[in-house]
Amino acid sequence: MRIVFAGTPDPAVPSLRRLLDSRHEVAAVVTRPDAAAGRGRSVRRSPVGQLADEHGIPVLTPHKPAEPEFVAALRDLAPDCCPVVAYGALLPPEILEIPAHGWINLHFSLLPAWRGAAPVQAAIAAGDEITGASTFRIEKGLDTGPVFGVVTERIGVTDTAGELLTRLADSGAALLEQTLDGVEDGTLQAIPQPADGVSYAPKITVDAARVRWDQPALAVGRAIRAVTPFPGAWTTVAGTRLKLGPVELVEEALPEGQLDVRKSGVLVGTATTAVRLGQVQPQGKRAMAAVDWARGARPASGTVAE
Known part of the structure; x- marks a missing residue:
């Protein structure tokens, strides 16, 4: 498939790297705008943007995905599917309809548990013994779309959020590639999330x-x-x-x-x-x-x- 990948921080990098080596064509990358980072507060490209630059992939950095210029650029790219990993911005309805196979998100929890911005952190704080990653089709609700597949991961008694997220980013990258393969082949169907077991993981403030x-x-x-x-x-x-x-x-x-x-x-x-x-x-x-x-x-x- 011809895809446009959306992602921003380090946990999204393994997925982009895996898709660059896959049978799918990465036509472009969407990431958050360059921002000040580090002690020197110098303006830097996001980790996903840096990887795209290294491979000569066009990078789009809209401040808001609803910007008319971005919507038009995405239509011109004509993606079959748009995989998303920790992009960091809400996607408006007008762009959800552009790719024929929709936007497929890799989320670091076993949905419907821990919908929201900080699922790994919430799972550790709650004392969960098992977590994982899910791929699902994005719809208007917050992480409510039907699920294509999951991988599971045991939470160690000394795991930090950083350590656990690193493992999930790697196993989730493989899941995302398998999901795109199945969607293209027509062998994978998304299943609606159950109504029971819903929990939320809001962004953690300082x-x-x-x-x-x-x-x-x-x-x-x-x-x-x-x-x-x-x-x-x-x-x-x-x-x-x-x-x-x-x-x-x-x-x-x-x-x-x-x-x-x-x-x-x-x-x-x-x-x-x-x-x-x-x-x-x-x-x-x-x-x-x-x-x-x-x-x-x-x-x-x-x-x-x-």
Whole structure:
């Protein structure tokens, strides 16, 4: 098939790379406009756009997919199908109708569970043991379209969102290629999602990534892993923001949020037992082991993280 691929961040790259090596013709790529990134805030092409540039594939970067110029350009490209992976913008009805086989989205959950922007993060935070990826035909509703296929993935007890998403991006890329093959061959039909089991995973804001020490230790650990590496869990100690990496659960109990600094590590109390901090990153500084941070910051005895 002649396809136009839509995607933006790193998790979409394995799918584009796989489709470039497939039997399908990638006529163009649609991605979000170049944006400032990194510490220097220099303007950069998206990871998907960079890969397209390397292969000499035309790149379209509309600010909004409803722009008349983009709609006209897409019609001129005359795609048979438009696969989508983490594009990052809502697709208006006028462009959903352009490709004969529609827009097929690779979503990183087992639909109808965790519809929305942050399915991997939600699955980890909820303590799910199994997740996966689904391909489905995009329609007007939020991730409500009929499903073509799924792959499953076990969530490890130490998995961060970044680690899990990396695995799903690879297995999902294979699923997406198989889906396009089946659609072209006429051997694959989409099945409506069941009405039961619907859950939602909204975008995680920086404020939402703040650690709540009044939660049980298990929930605290999951919440931190769910936002690692982005946007990153954080707390404040003596008025200073401290970014937190994954923590280790321990058997001792401490008051909620209270720090206990030892040579063996830094413990923080939760609603149940304490957790031992791993890597931390003070605002404006590099990441370091929690014991090294405490050696320099010297938090007072009884200091409470908030």
